[in-house]
Amino acid sequence: MKSILLGTLVLTASVAFSQTSNLRKAKASYDKFTQVKSMGTPELGANDLNTAREALEKAIEHEKTKDLAETWTYYALVNADLALLDSTDASDGYIKKAVEAREKAISLDTDKQNEQNLSVLNSILAQRELNSGVKAWDSQDFQAAYQAFNNGLTYLPGDTTLLYYSGLAAVNAQQYDKALEKYVELVPVDSFSNNRQIILDVSRLYLMEGDTSNAIKYAELGVQKYPNDKELATQNIELNLMAGNEQGVISAINDQVAKDPDNKNLHYYLGIAYSATNDVENAEAAYRKALEIDPNYLDANINLGGLILNKGIDHFNKTNNANLSQSEYDAEIKKAYDIFDQALPYLEKAVEIDSKSVLALSNLKKYYEIKENKAKVDELDQRIDALQ
Known part of the structure; x- marks a missing residue:
């Protein structure tokens, strides 16, 4: 540094x-x-x-x-x-x-x-600003700390210590645009000891500023520079899922799963990606793997229950629109209800884990609507209304 x-x-x-x-x-x-x-x-x-x-x-x-x-x-x-x-x-x-x-x-x-002596002078003036910034930081005056560290850059442009401290002070002062200005300068500095963290923070700051495109850009840059870093890989995956780039990120998730097979979140993300691309079979397998690692994983229970429920609805609708004999129709309708029943344990588990989750309650209500259980539907309606 x-x-x-x-x-x-x-x-x-x-x-x-x-x-x-x-x-x-x-x-x-x-x-x-x-x-x-x-x-x-x-x-x-x-x-x-x-x-x-x-x-x-x-x-x-x-x-x-x-x-x-x-x-x-x-x-x-x-x-x-x-x-x-x-x-x-x-x-x-x-x-x-x-x-x-x-x-x-x-x-x-x-x-x-006098150029060399003026260079010494710049270091002294920058040191004084650094000292002032540290003093302001210690008193929790992050705006004053940022100003002092930034002033130091007048005398030592590009100094990594001052860039980092000014960016950090700006973050704490919630001046994210100024933090980005400083941190972006540090991204190309591979020798900077916190370079990996800086890239991750730049991606997160862009996201906080509502700039998903740049957030993804820096997350992907981080993955390229630090391919074995789990945090950057996860950031890249999450951002791409948020942006609707599910198809493009499936390969990246599978790469991370191979490196960290016991990471329940990776399997969950894989389930989201496969589900968004209508690959129901692989999505279901991914959610099941996440629940194998952690049976109390709320989001995986919600998504798997909802996925199976929708699979049953799709089967039911296709059967209703097909030219089948009565016996064939009855057999296919029974399959649809069997699929609905496969969803029930996950729907119930989600509500058990978080009784205040409107989504979990709504999914369970949908099951009982299909089963035409009015008493259960009314009960769940009351619980949902109490939360809204």
């Missing part, structure tokens, strides 16, 4: 005639500070940092140094480090000066002699 690292300051030589005592003094003092800072104890260099600041305040007023990119670069560096050290409200003032000095330095540095 690319992270925010405070770089090593490069002390560039300057033309002798442009070096005044204040600029030299500031550079020497700042050099002492950075040496202490590199050892992890920047507080011990506070006096040197303030000495550098005082000298630079004179240098930016001096005729020979006020228009030097180097002067403004160091003035920005010093104020940025002061902002990191200061935990009071004065820190904001230092940052303001640092940002303004940075812009001045960039405009003056036409020959790019």
Whole structure:
């Protein structure tokens, strides 16, 4: 993962005639500070940092140094480090000066002699925004956290730490469009340690935004990049089922079933896909497999009971419309009712598992309507009405 690292300051030589005592003094003092800072104890260099600041305040007023990119670069560096050290409200003032000095330095540095030191400055300014963002996050102010992390990207565009944190803060602030903006930038970064999760989150965020097409696009990308990841595979399957792509997703579900045969949800999804393509036999087998793994799987009981019930209705209707002898007709009607009775255990089980499921109650009611059991139909009507 690319992270925010405070770089090593490069002390560039300057033309002798442009070096005044204040600029030299500031550079020497700042050099002492950075040496202490590199050892992890920047507080011990506070006096040197303030000495550098005082000298630079004179240098930016001096005729020979006020228009030097180097002067403004160091003035920005010093104020940025002061902002990191200061935990009071004065820190904001230092940052303001640092940002303004940075812009001045960039405009003056036409020959790019200060480019490396400006890069160090960017890291310091980004670090300060990162610190501010973490503080806001800890106080549950996710909007302020997002703003700080996003500000950090001004100085370190594409930094994966800041992209991830700003996206995460935006999610918690329920600003999903901003979260997507950051996370999408991380998708191509294979080296990012949470790349798999980012792709999954991007797919989910698009779904939350009502963009099923992009949700599927990123789920499919995730499956391509991480073919053995169960969560991404499931996301891809669920989204395609939601979008009505049952035929196209059957192969993908079967692939996952082969890898995870005891996953009841995969068999259930396979049942949905087969059912949508009118492959009743395979749909029934898939639902039965899901219930073999978990007999109390509510949705599988509902779907299997409904599937068998519809199969019986279809058989009944075909028989009624056929030119059959009475004996043939009676035999076929008996088959239809036998099919209805095969559905009953699953219809009853669904109601047993969830007595408040209107769908489960309605399916059971349909069975008793077919059986012309008025007492049961009235009872189920009352139960359904009580829930609506």
